[in-house]
Amino acid sequence: MIRQSYIKDNRKRILFIIIIGIISIILFFVSLFVGSSNISFADAFNALFGKGEKANILIMHNVRLPRAIAALVLGFGMGISGLMMQTNLNNDMASPATLGVSGAAVLGANIAIIILSGGVVNTANGTNFSSDNPYFVSFIAFLFSLGSIILILILAKIKKFSPSTIILIGIALGSIYEAITTLIQYFAVDTRLTSAVFWSFGDLERGNMRINYIIIGLTLVSFIIFMLLSKNYNAISSGDEVAKTLGVNTNFTRFVSLLLASLITAISVANFGIIGFIGIIAPHIVKRLIGNNHRFVITASGIMGSIILLISDILSKVLMNGFSLPVGAITAIIGAPFFLYIVFTKSRGNINA
Numbered sequence: 001m002i003r004q005s006y007i008k009d010n011r012k013r014i015l016f017i018i019i020i021g022i023i024s025i026i027l028f029f030v031s032l033f034v035g036s037s038n039i040s041f042a043d044a045f046n047a048l049f050g051k052g053e054k055a056n057i058l059i060m061h062n063v064r065l066p067r068a069i070a071a072l073v074l075g076f077g078m079g080i081s082g083l084m085m086q087t088n089l090n091n092d093m094a095s096p097a098t099l100g101v102s103g104a105a106v107l108g109a110n111i112a113i114i115i116l117s118g119g120v121v122n123t124a125n126g127t128n129f130s131s132d133n134p135y136f137v138s139f140i141a142f143l144f145s146l147g148s149i150i151l152i153l154i155l156a157k158i159k160k161f162s163p164s165t166i167i168l169i170g171i172a173l174g175s176i177y178e179a180i181t182t183l184i185q186y187f188a189v190d191t192r193l194t195s196a197v198f199w200s201f202g203d204l205e206r207g208n209m210r211i212n213y214i215i216i217g218l219t220l221v222s223f224i225i226f227m228l229l230s231k232n233y234n235a236i237s238s239g240d241e242v243a244k245t246l247g248v249n250t251n252f253t254r255f256v257s258l259l260l261a262s263l264i265t266a267i268s269v270a271n272f273g274i275i276g277f278i279g280i281i282a283p284h285i286v287k288r289l290i291g292n293n294h295r296f297v298i299t300a301s302g303i304m305g306s307i308i309l310l311i312s313d314i315l316s317k318v319l320m321n322g323f324s325l326p327v328g329a330i331t332a333i334i335g336a337p338f339f340l341y342i343v344f345t346k347s348r349g350n351i352n353a
Contacts, residue, residue, distance in 0.1 A: 013296040016289060020303045024072065027310035032068040034317050035059070036324050063205070070207040070215075071313040071327075072306045074268050075278060077219040079305020080226060080298055081261035082279025083286075087233050087294070088254045089163040092342070095279040096265035099152050099170035099258070101145045102276075103177035105269040106200055108144030110181050112137040113196045114188040137199060138270045145266030148173060153255055163254070202275035202328020204313055211271050218267060222260040226298050229253055233294040275328045277335020278305050284342050308334070 033044050039056055047056035048065070078096060085094040096102070116136075152173065156166050185193055226233075232253045235243035240250050268275070282305040286297055312330040319325060 009291075010293075010296070013290045013293065013300070017296060017300050017303065020300065020307060024303050024306045024310065027307060027314065028068055028072050031071060031310050031313050031317075032060075032064055034314055035064055036317060062208075066207050066209050066212055067204045067313070068310075069209075069212050070204045070272065071309045073212060073216050073219060074204075074272065074275065075282075075306035075309030076302035077215065077222075077264040077268060077305070078275070078278040078309070079282035079301040079303070080219075080223060081264045082305070083283040083294075083298060083301040084226065084257045084261035085279065086283055087237060088257045089167055090236075091163065091167055092284070093280070094167065095277075096261060097174070097276065097279070098167055099262055100148050100174035100177060101262050101265045102269050102274055103174040103181075104144040104148035105141040105266060106274065107177040107181045107184075108141040109137050109199050109270075110184045110196045111144075112140035113199060114184050114192045116140070117192070142266055142270035145262070145270060148177075149259060149262040149266065153259060157251070157255065160251075166258075200273055201326035202273040202331065203326050204272060205324065206272055215264075215267055215271075219264055222264055223298070223302065225256065225260060227295075229257065230294040230298060233257075233298075234292070237292055237294075273326075273328055275309070275331050277331050277339060278308050280342070281335050281338045282308055284338075 032048070033041055037059055039047070039059065043052055043056050044060060044064075046052040047060040050057055050061075081096045082094075085096060085098050086092055089098065091098075152166065152169055155161065155169065161169070185196060188196065232243070232248045232250075235246045235248045236250060236253065243250050265279075283297070283301045286300040286304050290296060290300060309327070309331065312327050312334060316325040316327045316330045319330075
């Protein structure tokens with residue numbers, strides 16, 4: 001009887017994943033065929049396959065397709081990263097920003113733009129801040145994020161910090177990064193300050209297929225490793241002591257998981273700016289609907305993250321006629337109220353893991 005109930009619940013979970021998977025594919029194509037340029041559906045469809053006017057082909061292949069793929073992949077990566085943070089830090093409010101990764105990236109970008117005068121920031125309204133190397137800012141931002149990750153994980157390893165202590169360290173470092181960033185911006189000249197501020201906006205228009213391929217590769221490898229460790233996460237969710245009695249190496253699992261989740265966040269923020277809240281709200285939605293079994297929740301959280309970012313991307317392109325808003329602002333508008341809802345109405349999913 002218990003086994004039949006378990007099989008039935010798993011079928012519901014699989015059906016849920018299939019449904020949201022189909023929704024994400026639909027939203028991907030909607031995002032692909034919606035934009036600020038007035039291209040008809042027929043012309044956009046033909047341009048996607050290299051037919052029609054050259055201008056339309058360039059828009060579809062160089063702007064819309066990379067942007068839609070970025071929304072799909074970034075959302076997936078943020079969804080699974082947020083879940084890993086929440087599970088391994090044993091905190092429902094944890095997110096990819098918890099370890100100060102985003103703050104470190106912003107600090108690195110500000111140093112690159114304001115102090116080192118490097119990088120390119122292209123904005124939706126055509127403003128362009130350029131130098132000789134368009135990847136310089138992203139590279140420095142990534143290095144700072146990576147350094148922050150390594151620092152926290154090494155301290156956690158040497159001092160054997162608890163998950164709650166790791167969160168406190170991340171919050172403290174994030175505050176330090178923010179303070180230094182503020183000081184750098186305070187003494188910056190107007191043009192460099194404007195460039196740094198524009199960089200911090202989450203904007204999918206910065207992406208290209210080369211960046212997308214890198215993020216796809218990292219996200220895919222991380223996803224496979226997370227799935228292989230899914231039984232460990234189920235055990236850790238019951239507490240470290242329970243997990244250890246089941247033979248789970250909690251320190252190794254936590255170290256690998258937080259490292260990969262932070263790397264996904266670092267490379268995303270370094271290339272696209274701050275796109276917040278997806279890592280918090282996607283896992284929460286999924287866990288409330290299908291429970292905490294990580295065999296299913298990992299995949300579902302990733303797909304839900306894609307759905308949220310694709311919806312945000314579509315809204316960013318249609319809310320202002322002929323003008324694209326920063327997608328990071330849209331995710332914040334959607335995510336902040338949902339975050340408050342989570343805080344005030346904590347409850348378990350309707351299917352037990």
